[in-house]
Amino acid sequence: MKDSALVAVENLVKHFPVRMNFIQMLFTREKKKVHAVNGVSFKIEEGQTLGLVGESGSGKTTTGRLVLKLIEPTDGRIKFMGKDITPLKPKEMRPLRREMQIVFQDPLASLNPYMKIGEAVRHPLVIHKIGRNRIQQREMVLEMLEKVNLRPPEEFYNRYPRQISGGQRQRVVIARALITRPKFVVADEAVAMLDVSIRSQLLKLMVDLKKEFNLTYLFITHDLATTKYICDRIAVMYLGHIVEEGSFKDIYSEPAHPYTKALISAVPEPDPKIMKTKKKMIPSGEVPNAIEPPPGCPFHPRCPHKKAVCSRTFPEVVEISEGHKVACHIYARR
Ligand SMILES: Nc1ncnc2c1ncn2[C@@H]1O[C@H](COP(=O)(O)OP(=O)(O)OP(=O)(O)O)[C@@H](O)[C@H]1O
Numbered sequence: 001m002k003d004s005a006l007v008a009v010e011n012l013v014k015h016f017p018v019r020m021n022f023i024q025m026l027f028t029r030e031k032k033k034v035h036a037v038n039g040v041s042f043k044i045e046e047g048q049t050l051g052l053v054g055e056s057g058s059g060k061t062t063t064g065r066l067v068l069k070l071i072e073p074t075d076g077r078i079k080f081m082g083k084d085i086t087p088l089k090p091k092e093m094r095p096l097r098r099e100m101q102i103v104f105q106d107p108l109a110s111l112n113p114y115m116k117i118g119e120a121v122r123h124p125l126v127i128h129k130i131g132r133n134r135i136q137q138r139e140m141v142l143e144m145l146e147k148v149n150l151r152p153p154e155e156f157y158n159r160y161p162r163q164i165s166g167g168q169r170q171r172v173v174i175a176r177a178l179i180t181r182p183k184f185v186v187a188d189e190a191v192a193m194l195d196v197s198i199r200s201q202l203l204k205l206m207v208d209l210k211k212e213f214n215l216t217y218l219f220i221t222h223d224l225a226t227t228k229y230i231c232d233r234i235a236v237m238y239l240g241h242i243v244e245e246g247s248f249k250d251i252y253s254e255p256a257h258p259y260t261k262a263l264i265s266a267v268p269e270p271d272p273k274i275m276k277t278k279k280k281m282i283p284s285g286e287v288p289n290a291i292e293p294p295p296g297c298p299f300h301p302r303c304p305h306k307k308a309v310c311s312r313t314f315p316e317v318v319e320i321s322e323g324h325k326v327a328c329h330i331y332a333r334r
């Protein structure tokens with residue numbers, strides 16, 4: 001396979017030690033682990049957006065942090081711009097940091113309340129020594145504030161995070177992420193906390209900025225509906241595994257995995273005339289525990305199509321049409 005991808009991860013694994021109290025430690029011999037990410041592989045071509053979708057606890061955030069090497073993988077490889085960055089030490093990562101940024105869900109938590117917005121956006125320029133001097137950096141910040149529609153930028157420069165709205169704050173966070181002109185941005189539930197109307201404005205902004213700056217996104221969301229506006233490809237995650245990956249159209253028109261089918265059927269119908277949403281069809285039952293994940297296919301305890309094999313072996317990944325991959329015994333047996 002050609003490797004023109006900007007980002008590629010192979011068999012990423014991340015296990016976290018389970019925190020135990022003193023009593024638990026006395027009675028347990030084996031060290032328990034959270035299997036947060038369990039062998040995840042994907043590629044993102046330059047200029048594309050991959051949506052990473054799944055329920056809470058499926059390992060999306062952990063995957064996003066691994067890709068940026070904000071945490072160390074237990075196993076697997078991460079390639080960025082064709083280079084294997086897995087073995088790089090934090091100091092060796094530093095020059096790459098300006099090329100890869102992250103936008104989190106809660107802009108209030110990611111902004112210093114005592115720092116003026118303009119200074120917050122200028123900060124990465126100081127860290128990465130970009131711009132000749134303070135005056136030039138200020139110009140760059142004003143230009144970026146304008147690009148994220150915080151106008152007039154001079155006015156926003158001197159405000160504090162608490163003096164602007166939630167949607168405006170997320171624009172500030174986006175401006176700060178883009179000020180170093182990164183190639184790659186991980187957006188982790190970047191619009192999840194916003195009202196629906198503001199959410200679509202922010203998504204539109206992200207799409208516009210992607211075109212303008214030729215960005216590549218990993219767009220993390222628990223809400224499949226938001227992928228509609230922004231994603232070229234979608235990977236569906238369940239309990240540390242990608243169970244299906246395909247183009248936006250593959251996933252929406254021909255979902256293959258029973259879990260993806262359930263997620264799709266739970267996306268609300270946007271028709272205002274009907275004024276109601278389709279009944280939620282997410283299979284009943286708890287998402288199994290990531291400390292003791294079920295053997296075989298992680299989805300089998302909730303799957304309406306489960307067979308004996310599903311509780312024994314993990315299904316191999318099968319490409320059912322070009323670029324459309326699924327890990328499910330229904331397809332493996334063909
Ligand atoms: N630092 C950590 N230490 C121990 N366990 C962790 C840590 N970070 C995440 N986990 C566990 O790893 C699993 C995956 O978590 P992660 O945050 O990646 O899921 P997520 O898909 O982003 O969920 P959400 O939609 O709620 O944000 C969960 O069981 C979580 O409790």
Ligand SMILES: [Mg+2]
Nearest residue numbers: 060061062188
């Ligand atoms: Mg998360």
